Amino acid sequence: MTRLTALVRKEFLQFFRSKPLIILVVWTIAVEIVICAYSITYDVKHLRLAIRDLDDSPASRELVSRFARTEYFDVGARPRSSRALDELLETGGATVGLVIPPDFSRRIDQGLTASAQLLVDGSNSNSALIALGYSSRIVGAYSRELDWQRLRAVVGDVGPAPAVRNERRAWYNPALRSVHFEVVSMLTLAVMMIAVILPAAGLAWEKEAGTIEQLLVMPFRPWELMLAKVVPTFVVSLASLALALWVPWWFSVPIRGSLVLFFVLSALFLWSSLGLGLLLGTLAENLQQALLLAFFTIIPVLVISGVLVPVESMPGAIQLLSLLSPLRYYLEITLGIFLKGVGIEVLWPQAAAMGGLGLGILAVGLWRFRRQLG
Amino acid sequence: MSSLARLGAVARKEMREILRDPVTLGIAIVLPVLMMVLFTYAITLDVREVRLAVLDEDGSAESREYVAGFLRSGYFRLDAVARSLKDVDRLLDRGGARVVLVIPADFSRTLAQGRPAGVQTLLDGSFANTAIIALNYIDAITEAYTRRLQERALAARVGGVPRPAPAIRLEPRVRYNPELRSEHYVVPGLFAVILMAFPPLLTALAVVRERERGSILQIYISPVRAWEFLGGKLLPYAALAFLEMLLLLGVGTLWFGAPVHGSPALLLGLSLLYVFCTVGIGLLVSTVARSQVVAILLSIVLTLMPSFLFSGFIFPIDSMPAAFQWYTHLFPARHFMEIARGISLKGAGLEQLWPSAVLLLAYAAAVLALASLRFRRKSG
Numbered sequence: 001m002t003r004l005t006a007l008v009r010k011e012f013l014q015f016f017r018s019k020p021l022i023i024l025v026v027w028t029i030a031v032e033i034v035i036c037a038y039s040i041t042y043d044v045k046h047l048r049l050a051i052r053d054l055d056d057s058p059a060s061r062e063l064v065s066r067f068a069r070t071e072y073f074d075v076g077a078r079p080r081s082s083r084a085l086d087e088l089l090e091t092g093g094a095t096v097g098l099v100i101p102p103d104f105s106r107r108i109d110q111g112l113t114a115s116a117q118l119l120v121d122g123s124n125s126n127s128a129l130i131a132l133g134y135s136s137r138i139v140g141a142y143s144r145e146l147d148w149q150r151l152r153a154v155v156g157d158v159g160p161a162p163a164v165r166n167e168r169r170a171w172y173n174p175a176l177r178s179v180h181f182e183v184v185s186m187l188t189l190a191v192m193m194i195a196v197i198l199p200a201a202g203l204a205w206e207k208e209a210g211t212i213e214q215l216l217v218m219p220f221r222p223w224e225l226m227l228a229k230v231v232p233t234f235v236v237s238l239a240s241l242a243l244a245l246w247v248p249w250w251f252s253v254p255i256r257g258s259l260v261l262f263f264v265l266s267a268l269f270l271w272s273s274l275g276l277g278l279l280l281g282t283l284a285e286n287l288q289q290a291l292l293l294a295f296f297t298i299i300p301v302l303v304i305s306g307v308l309v310p311v312e313s314m315p316g317a318i319q320l321l322s323l324l325s326p327l328r329y330y331l332e333i334t335l336g337i338f339l340k341g342v343g344i345e346v347l348w349p350q351a352a353a354m355g356g357l358g359l360g361i362l363a364v365g366l367w368r369f370r371r372q373l374g
Numbered sequence: 375m376s377s378l379a380r381l382g383a384v385a386r387k388e389m390r391e392i393l394r395d396p397v398t399l400g401i402a403i404v405l406p407v408l409m410m411v412l413f414t415y416a417i418t419l420d421v422r423e424v425r426l427a428v429l430d431e432d433g434s435a436e437s438r439e440y441v442a443g444f445l446r447s448g449y450f451r452l453d454a455v456a457r458s459l460k461d462v463d464r465l466l467d468r469g470g471a472r473v474v475l476v477i478p479a480d481f482s483r484t485l486a487q488g489r490p491a492g493v494q495t496l497l498d499g500s501f502a503n504t505a506i507i508a509l510n511y512i513d514a515i516t517e518a519y520t521r522r523l524q525e526r527a528l529a530a531r532v533g534g535v536p537r538p539a540p541a542i543r544l545e546p547r548v549r550y551n552p553e554l555r556s557e558h559y560v561v562p563g564l565f566a567v568i569l570m571a572f573p574p575l576l577t578a579l580a581v582v583r584e585r586e587r588g589s590i591l592q593i594y595i596s597p598v599r600a601w602e603f604l605g606g607k608l609l610p611y612a613a614l615a616f617l618e619m620l621l622l623l624g625v626g627t628l629w630f631g632a633p634v635h636g637s638p639a640l641l642l643g644l645s646l647l648y649v650f651c652t653v654g655i656g657l658l659v660s661t662v663a664r665s666q667v668v669a670i671l672l673s674i675v676l677t678l679m680p681s682f683l684f685s686g687f688i689f690p691i692d693s694m695p696a697a698f699q700w701y702t703h704l705f706p707a708r709h710f711m712e713i714a715r716g717i718s719l720k721g722a723g724l725e726q727l728w729p730s731a732v733l734l735l736a737y738a739a740a741v742l743a744l745a746s747l748r749f750r751r752k753s754g
Contacts, residue, residue: 045693047692063542087726090716090720091726108542113543117547118545118547121550122548122554123558123559125551126556126559128554129554132548133511133514136544136546137513137514137517140521141517142542143541143542143543144521146541147541161488162485162488162520162523162524163523164485164490164493164519165490165491166493166494167492167495168496168497168509171498171499172466172499173499173500176497176505176506178502178506180502181500181502181503287666288398288579288666288670289397289398291666292398292401295674295678296405296409300408300409303413303416304416308688309416310421310501312425312504313421313423313504314416315416317415332469335500335501339499340466340467
């Protein structure tokens with residue numbers, strides 16, 4: 001036991017001597033989350049709208065002002081020719097162009113159908129689709145108002161129009177602020193990055209510096225060495241996680257569930273990441289390889305776990321693959337505890353899957369570690 | 375020995391080291407392609423198959439027709455039928471549904487009286503982005519259903535009177551990506567992201583490794599000058615990065631069918647310029663960092679993260695606060711993103727893209743000058 005404490009102490013000393021690693025911890029956890037939370041949004045708003053109003057009548061101006069009144073469109077340029085409009089779309093000066101032909105109000109007054117042309121830059125398929133949706137709703141609503149006016153003019157009072165009013169309520173996050181999700185997902189990601197990189201880098205660095213041979217000739221068993229490698233990171237990760245809780249507080253992200261449960265399940269999650277880090281450390285021969293391997297394992301895991309894009313929207317094969325990612329479960333757990341305030345009675349399937357996977361990964365890491373050092 | 379010969383000697387030595395190290399070579403060539411395949415498949419920016427649950431307290435033909443509109447749209451997948459509000463609670467808590475539609479018992483009766491009927495949609499707001507996009511779909515579906523109801527009501531009430539034509543018709547035309555396929559947007563974006571992810575990292579490590587090993591002292595006492603040494607490091611890694619670009623272009627166009635509407639030669643030419651930027655950043659990092667860990671850290675802070683977050687790759691720059699929009703100009707990835715997407719999707723030429731190209735050129739020149747300045751001061 002004293003041997004083990006000595007080893008653990010050595011790892012702690014080594015950890016705090018190398019300042020870059022501490023910077024890494026602080027940086028990933030704090031700055032990354034702050035920058036992302038302030039500047040990253042998927043909301044498609046303030047699309048640049050260029051207008052060519054060839055009619056310039058009260059009706060056409062009303063249509064334009066209905067676009068301008070929403071926060072979805074910012075009315076910008078008013079190109080004078082269709083070439084100028086094309087140019088704007090091509091250079092990105094406008095994402096959407098609305099062309100109102102000269103006979104717009106005349107056709108409306110005559111009871112005919114007036115047309116309005118919408119040019120959409122489709123290169124970003126997502127914002128294009130959303131822009132199309134917004135526009136057709138704006139134009140549709142205006143058109144129906146005119147329709148009923150005309151009808152009243154023809155047949156007199158026709159009574160009220162039937163309609164479905166959809167009243168929406170978002171649970172857990174009524175204002176639908178993306179920041180809540182962003183903060184929580186970055187928190188989980190930061191935990192994983194630290195727990196994978198530190199053991200991998202530590203192990204590879206000892207290999208590169210040759211100090212691993214010194215450890216091997218000492219009377220330690222492989223599992224003692226491994227525990228000594230892993231325990232400091234484990235403690236540091238949990239401690240930095242506790243420190244990082246100021247970030248959700250700063251962004252007024254609620255923590256509705258139990259913090260104790262959050263830390264218990266975070267500890268469970270850490271084991272899978274530590275196991276992965278050890279595994280990568282045994283595969284790499286030097287620090288450079290270890291860090292590169294770590295990054296290019298973390299990035300695919302992050303992509304398939306729903307941190308960037310919801311898992312449901314991915315192709316089936318990738319959805320299956322994501323079942324193997326502990327980060328996916330950890331994200332669901334953290335969202336559940338922070339935003340929904342649910343407890344273990346709801347989260348146990350995720351916790352069980354995460355624990356099982358963690359055990360498997362840790363076993364493989366340990367096996368490789370033993371084979372290499374035994 | 376002339377200056378160029380010395381530069382060539384450094385480059386040859388570096389090339390040999392790269393070829394001798396299969397792990398680095400593998401990371402440089404296999405990982406970018408792997409990343410492209412994974413990202414392109416996984417990053418669909420549109421939300422599909424949102425899990426929907428329905429609590430239909432009315433159970434009429436009208437309510438079923440309204441729900442059918444959701445299922446027909448392809449955006450929602452009916453995953454559960456709730457029987458009570460308690461069920462709804464449970465479904466949202468467990469993530470069994472992201473959207474729950476609650477149709478009250480008087481839905482069809484209210485509609486029959488020609489009044490607006492209320493429906494409630496409950497969303498799981500913890501996935502705010504999914505919820506926001508789903509709300510758009512819900513509005514569109516509700517709008518379409520209302521239109522159908524009103525047309526039917528009109529036909530019933532005005533009887534023989536010919537119905538007036540709709541007042542306005544919107545004629546949408548989608549340019550550049552008419553089928554609205556997200557991979558056509560993601561693939562050229564990945565050129566900018568991946569070229570910024572690997573080459574600077576590898577370059578920075580190549581120089582810092584020599585410093586850690588002490589072999590850089592031999593360079594200091596040799597007649598090789600700072601810019602010759604840096605040039606010798608720059609060329610092999612720029613060549614490697616350009617090879618990466620060729621591979622990515624091949625996979626992107628042949629496997630994912632992404633178009634290149636503009637000139638491929640222009641795309642490759644400007645990507646060469648971009649490669650000098652990215653490798654140059656790697657060199658600059660190497661003059662600052664003392665150890666490999668610091669080099670990797672700095673590379674990630676200066677290249678990987680910003681090229682991912684602040685380039686417009688997934689997160690639209692127009693939606694960011696104004697200060698951050700200015701901040702994005704600090705990173706060349708944003709400008710190459712415009713070039714790559716402009717050439718691939720819009721068939722743009724140099725006459726539209728010259729501002730971005732000039733900025734890239736200035737960036738590359740500044741980074742390389744700064745690196746050679748810092749290196750000289752250190753070695754002098």
